[in-house]
Amino acid sequence: MMITWGIGGSLLLNFYKLIEKSNDIDNLVDEKNAKQLIHTMTNLGNSKETIRIKPFKTEYFSKHSIGKVYI
Template sequence: MIETLKEIVATIDERKIVWGVGGSLLLSFHGLVQHPNDIDLLVDEEDAFWFNKKLEVLGTPIEANALRPFRTRYFAKFIVGGNNVDSMGGFAIEHQEGVYRLPFDENSVVGSFDGIPLSSLEDWYILYMFIPNRQDKAKLIEEHFKKNGVKHPWLLARALNQPLPHGIREKIERLLR
């Protein structure tokens, strides 16, 4: 997976765009899971079309169906270097209080691994609370925060500006205390 990511970095480096690795691969970089499922990439919505065109050159597009509750504007799937790669620009997910839209910008990329940009655990903590059957991953991140602290509290704080279910709002507020 790392070699595939390095190939992606080399291909898109000609244009400075905001993107970062997320999902289970991000969790593996933080030692929270042993075996990542695939490569999830978040990209600034404005650059998503261009980004996906570059991924098409590197690999093979596969059918991508964005089903409810997902409302992501640009969702594409590829096979690159034998790895499943999901590209998401304008990530959004519907819930009982409305739609949560991930504000993904330059502040969302909080680190790198060998030149590979990494999105934040804080953003993925929120996303995993919404994604069906992924609350276990949210719990892993929450335990990590309790043990090591929240490194990017402003990312959690900005989520509070959106409609959130009461239980999720409470969890975020508790972590920010």
């Protein structure tokens, strides 16, 4: 299955030289692929606790770590 995704957050800002250091990797994914990406990330690394806060209203939100990289 193909997953439609993109990169956002500090990694994207770093790519365009708007900041010097990335904090983590923010994946943006088509909602229809969200469950598959979460499943894949869980198989690759460790799931982390997530807390939903306003104003963010995404239906799917997850955090993972693979080694020392937070995604």
